[in-house]
Amino acid sequence: xxxxxTLLVSVLMLMALTTACGVKDRIEQDAGEALGEKLLxxxxxDDVDIDLDDDSLVIEGDxxxxxxxxxxxxxxxxxxxxxxxxxxxxxxxxxEMQNSLQVVISGSDADYFADYLDSVKLKFNEDPxxxxxxxxxxxxxxxxxxxxxxxFYDNKDCIISISQDDD
Numbered sequence: 001x002x003x004x005x006t007l008l009v010s011v012l013m014l015m016a017l018t019t020a021c022g023v024k025d026r027i028e029q030d031a032g033e034a035l036g037e038k039l040l041x042x043x044x045x046d047d048v049d050i051d052l053d054d055d056s057l058v059i060e061g062d063x064x065x066x067x068x069x070x071x072x073x074x075x076x077x078x079x080x081x082x083x084x085x086x087x088x089x090x091x092x093x094x095x096e097m098q099n100s101l102q103v104v105i106s107g108s109d110a111d112y113f114a115d116y117l118d119s120v121k122l123k124f125n126e127d128p129x130x131x132x133x134x135x136x137x138x139x140x141x142x143x144x145x146x147x148x149x150x151x152f153y154d155n156k157d158c159i160i161s162i163s164q165d166d167d
Contacts, residue, residue, distance in 0.1 A: 082123070084116065090106050103159070103160045120149065126142045127141060138152050148163050
């Protein structure tokens with residue numbers, strides 16, 4: 001009986017330790033994020049709010065200007081809704097501001113890019129400029145509604161930039 005009780009207590013302690021390790025890691029991660037936020041806010045000044053979480057960094061000024069830097073997911077902003085979601089490869093970086101958006105994709109398929117570019121050209125077809133070489137393709141145009149796009153594809157990497165003019 002004494003041996004069974006000792007075994008039970010040992011198992012419970014082991015479970016507590018392994019569970020606590022997960023909690024400890026999460027606490028350390030949260031503390032690191034909080035410290036990082038405070039350091040960035042100090043460096044940027046008092047009129048800037050910085051929010052750092054697992055996959056994005058949000059910087060917001062007192063004037064309402066907001067910049068989101070993150071990765072992994074297609075953005076949901078109004079600018080992102082102007083074009084179809086890019087579904088080939090891995091989104092490695094997203095940077096959003098009020099009037100601009102940039103998405104970087106790695107490991108994209110060249111045939112998918114060609115089809116995607118054709119679909120973008122249907123909407124962004126004013127003042128187009130396209131250049132293609134053995135290394136890659138660049139396309140720029142506007143949609144006639146104060147939006148401009150630049151798409152660059154090179155060796156399985158794609159960069160999509162959209163901006164909105166204030167006019």
